[in-house]
Amino acid sequence: MSPYELNTKRKQDRRVRLATMVGTTVEWYDFFVYATVAAMVFNDHYFNVLTNSPFAAKIVGFATVGISFLFRPLGAVVAGHYGDKLGRKAMLVVTLVLMGAATTLIGVIPSAESIGIAAPLLIMLMRVIQGFSAGGEWGGAALMAVEHAPANKRGFFGAFPQIGVPVGMVISTLMLLLMMQISGDDFVTWGWRVPFLISALLVVFGMWIRMGVAESPVMNQIVEEDDQVSLPIVEMFKTSWKQLIVGSLVFAGNGVAGYLSTGGFLAAYLKDSPEKHGLGLNPKIALLVIASFEVCRIFTILFSAWASDRIGRKKMYIIGFVLEIILAFVFFWLLNTAASGDKPNYLLVVLAVVLFSIPAGFTYGPQAAFFAELFPARIRYSGAAIAYAIGAVIGGAFASMIAAALLEWSNGNNYVVGVYVATMATIALIAALFIKDRTGKPLDGDHDTDVVSQEIHDEIDKDIEEGKSHPVSFDRPGF
Numbered sequence: 413m414s415p416y417e418l419n420t421k422r423k424q425d426r427r428v429r430l431a432t433m434v435g436t437t438v439e440w441y442d443f444f445v446y447a448t449v450a451a452m453v454f455n456d457h458y459f460n461v462l463t464n465s466p467f468a469a470k471i472v473g474f475a476t477v478g479i480s481f482l483f484r485p486l487g488a489v490v491a492g493h494y495g496d497k498l499g500r501k502a503m504l505v506v507t508l509v510l511m512g513a514a515t516t517l518i519g520v521i522p523s524a525e526s527i528g529i530a531a532p533l534l535i536m537l538m539r540v541i542q543g544f545s546a547g548g549e550w551g552g553a554a555l556m557a558v559e560h561a562p563a564n565k566r567g568f569f570g571a572f573p574q575i576g577v578p579v580g581m582v583i584s585t586l587m588l589l590l591m592m593q594i595s596g597d598d599f600v601t602w603g604w605r606v607p608f609l610i611s612a613l614l615v616v617f618g619m620w621i622r623m624g625v626a627e628s629p630v631m632n633q634i635v636e637e638d639d640q641v642s643l644p645i646v647e648m649f650k651t652s653w654k655q656l657i658v659g660s661l662v663f664a665g666n667g668v669a670g671y672l673s674t675g676g677f678l679a680a681y682l683k684d685s686p687e688k689h690g691l692g693l694n695p696k697i698a699l700l701v702i703a704s705f706e707v708c709r710i711f712t713i714l715f716s717a718w719a720s721d722r723i724g725r726k727k728m729y730i731i732g733f734v735l736e737i738i739l740a741f742v743f744f745w746l747l748n749t750a751a752s753g754d755k756p757n758y759l760l761v762v763l764a765v766v767l768f769s770i771p772a773g774f775t776y777g778p779q780a781a782f783f784a785e786l787f788p789a790r791i792r793y794s795g796a797a798i799a800y801a802i803g804a805v806i807g808g809a810f811a812s813m814i815a816a817a818l819l820e821w822s823n824g825n826n827y828v829v830g831v832y833v834a835t836m837a838t839i840a841l842i843a844a845l846f847i848k849d850r851t852g853k854p855l856d857g858d859h860d861t862d863v864v865s866q867e868i869h870d871e872i873d874k875d876i877e878e879g880k881s882h883p884v885s886f887d888r889p890g891f
Contacts, residue, residue: 665840
């Protein structure tokens with residue numbers, strides 16, 4: 413067996429899938445807890461001090477969900493730089509601690525009644541830190557999973573950081589439902605804080621798992637051959653900007669579909685009264701509906717990742733985006749039909765979210781393997797992290813805010829939101845047509861010419877020789 417391939421008999425390598433999943437689980441637990449509490453508490457009790465309009469406070473709340481995305485590219489640049497120089501594992505630990513610390517601190521921020529405008533401003537600051545850490549988290553997790561995997565199972569191994577999203581969503585939903593069993597006043601006063609504080613326990617568990625994982629085999633090879641790039645971010649933009657554009661647009665198309673659920677729009681739409689252009693569901697039922705979407709997405713992510721190892725990433729993306737374009741309208745048609753009677757038809761609501769979990773999962777499952785195969789080994793962390801961060805800004809940062817504004821502008825005609833989703837999916841579909849499918853191809857630096865031309869490959873070698881960084885060394889299982 414190659415020393416640069418997963419060894420299932422080595423204990424630390426068997427932990428890779430769990431280690432890569434746990435970080436994204438914590439990240440998305442934090443994200444969804446915030447998005448849901450923003451819709452249920454912060455809009456009316458924190459952001460209301462910034463404006464006299466309930467609708468404006470709602471938009472501000474959605475904007476704070478999105479503001480963290482603006483700092484993801486910065487986090488991606490920093491984590492990508494050190495992830496390509498020092499290793500994937502170090503950045504996985506740092507980003508996990510930052511994310512968990514910011515989330516825990518949100519849980520202890522005093523109320524707006526106590527400290528006034530400082531309360532929402534502190535929340536925004538914590539969102540910035542969350543965004544910075546999230547920008548570097550996913551790239552490292554994706555590469556650790558995929559670079560450890562056998563070539564014919566790369567998509568499936570890469571699914572584990574992906575399913576961390578719905579797993580984190582389900583855990584956060586259950587936690588919020590548990591806290592909502594207390595009285596409404598108590599939930600607004602202190603109950604919402606508990607899920608944020610619980611994040612600290614998840615981080616401790618995640619650290620324990622990650623510290624026992626070996627460094628990526630590909631990164632080991634780069635270090636052993638003293639083949640590191642001095643400024644990975646510069647080389648990435650210099651040699652792989654086309655891959656960056658394709659990766660960003662592909663993820664943006666998936667992001668809109670996923671972030672309408674994770675970003676708070678769906679939660680607000682399901683619970684808001686018809687006068688506010690919503691379905692008027694009980695908030696607890698609304699959370700259960702979202703949980704059903706995420707449970708289904710676990711299976712669609714795993715299936716699509718497994719299938720992408722057999723039919724290729726490109727074909728899987730094309731299938732997923734075509735389905736997303738079609739089901740974007742079916743989704744809102746079913747929700748409209750569910751709301752047309754005297755009371756909402758819960759069966760149709762659940763059917764709508766279950767169906768929409770198919771394209772949302774099909775275009776997300778292959779992502780880790782696709783991004784790893786998209787960039788040369790020596791600048792892979794920078795490329796994958798920055799493409800993910802830019803795609804998240806384009807397709808996710810303000811998806812819920814845009815959807816809410818479109819709903820208000822159209823006086824409750826949710827088909828305009830369907831047009832928005834379908835338009836982004838169409839752009840992503842066009843980008844997917846330009847994918848150079850490298851399913852099953854080697855990921856080590858010796859095969860970088862599969863990604864970039866020999867001329868560019870030689871140019872990177874020249875830059876390494878001229879600006880050689882101080883060599884770094886470490887032995888498995890890392891530091």
